[in-house]
Amino acid sequence: MASRRAAIKAIDWAAFAERVPPNQKAMFVALKSRSDALSARLAALPEKPPAIDWAHYKAAVAKAGMVDEFQKKFSALKVPEPVDTQSDKVNAQEQEAEKSSAEYIQASKARIAQYEQQLQKLRSMIPFEQMTFEDLHEAFPETKLDKEKYPFWPHKPIADL
Amino acid sequence: MLSRLLLRAAPAALRSLPPPVTVGLLQAARPLHTTQQRPAPLPPLPEKGGEVRHGLIPEEFFQFLYPKTGVTGPYMLGTGLVLYLLSKEIYVINHETVAAACILSVIIYAVKKYGPAVADFADKLNEEKVSKAVAAKNKVMESLETAIDQEKQEQWRIEGRSYLFDAKRNNIAMLLEINYRERLLMVYNEVKKRLDYQVAIQNLRRQKEQDHMIHWVEKNVIQSITPQQQKESIAKCILDLKALSKGAQAAV
Numbered sequence: 001m002a003s004r005r006a007a008i009k010a011i012d013w014a015a016f017a018e019r020v021p022p023n024q025k026a027m028f029v030a031l032k033s034r035s036d037a038l039s040a041r042l043a044a045l046p047e048k049p050p051a052i053d054w055a056h057y058k059a060a061v062a063k064a065g066m067v068d069e070f071q072k073k074f075s076a077l078k079v080p081e082p083v084d085t086q087s088d089k090v091n092a093q094e095q096e097a098e099k100s101s102a103e104y105i106q107a108s109k110a111r112i113a114q115y116e117q118q119l120q121k122l123r124s125m126i127p128f129e130q131m132t133f134e135d136l137h138e139a140f141p142e143t144k145l146d147k148e149k150y151p152f153w154p155h156k157p158i159a160d161l
Numbered sequence: 162m163l164s165r166l167l168l169r170a171a172p173a174a175l176r177s178l179p180p181p182v183t184v185g186l187l188q189a190a191r192p193l194h195t196t197q198q199r200p201a202p203l204p205p206l207p208e209k210g211g212e213v214r215h216g217l218i219p220e221e222f223f224q225f226l227y228p229k230t231g232v233t234g235p236y237m238l239g240t241g242l243v244l245y246l247l248s249k250e251i252y253v254i255n256h257e258t259v260a261a262a263c264i265l266s267v268i269i270y271a272v273k274k275y276g277p278a279v280a281d282f283a284d285k286l287n288e289e290k291v292s293k294a295v296a297a298k299n300k301v302m303e304s305l306e307t308a309i310d311q312e313k314q315e316q317w318r319i320e321g322r323s324y325l326f327d328a329k330r331n332n333i334a335m336l337l338e339i340n341y342r343e344r345l346l347m348v349y350n351e352v353k354k355r356l357d358y359q360v361a362i363q364n365l366r367r368q369k370e371q372d373h374m375i376h377w378v379e380k381n382v383i384q385s386i387t388p389q390q391q392k393e394s395i396a397k398c399i400l401d402l403k404a405l406s407k408g409a410q411a412a413v
Contacts, residue, residue, distance in 0.1 A: 019321030
């Protein structure tokens, strides 16, 4: 039965738990408990049911053909394997996740580049002791006083003093 | 000095002339500061002013005279000048001299005594301003660095997304396996139940037949014991008992 028994991979729950962000811990715990419940159930079930002792029944049951009939039907019976409907969904989800995570990583890298740029600008700034006010306004544009909007001293709303 | 006067008069005179000529003449007369360039960033301001001796006379003057007159040159010059001014009465000593002397001595005393303190205070004020700015800048830099670290950590977290899907697929596989095993088990149980049922039915039937037969035999036997037979059998029993009791007495 090759189609059965999609190999159950060993999951490193510790490493998994490390990577879970704190706001998703509850979901992770739910998933883990479900997994553990399933594996407990799986371990409780025997892989094959015990064999039926046909000889004993043949001796015991008086009706002649019944046991033979049962035996024939039993060995002919094929238990259908349960059909896997969800794997495709999971695979589709995985593809989605790949795409969105690639996007996120792109955006994250862009943000990192931005931060790096700002950091670089700050690192290469001249020390404050050597700055004039013009240099200060260049380095920190928010310190520049808007003389058009507020033509009278102190050139900013009084509340901001 | 005269050229300076001329230059100051020149713009006023030239304002009457038509503009292009004014500009051209002005530019020829005195080059304006037309370029916007200056070395950027500004070179740092010198920490201390030029050296002065006695608070008044720049050191460069002493150095200027040193090659010709040595160390005492400027002092000799100064003394000579002062004596000349006094003796020729170019500077007249009067009440104002006394007032000037008192005021100057007080001022000099105050500056010498409290100058450093005031200077430190002013320096402290400046220090505070600068340190506030520096602290703000450091905070911004730190927050940027933490932001970068957090972004990197988020990226690392994302790398673990395969775990989630492996777990899901595992769950699915486990469910399927469980389902399958349960079905096998169910089939087995059902078949076994039916076979056991058959065996149990048979046993029960046999049991019932046995009981019934025994009961029927007993009933018939009891029925067949007629009153006549009963009396005969009781009389025989009593005779037997008597014989037994005789025998028994002898044995005892």
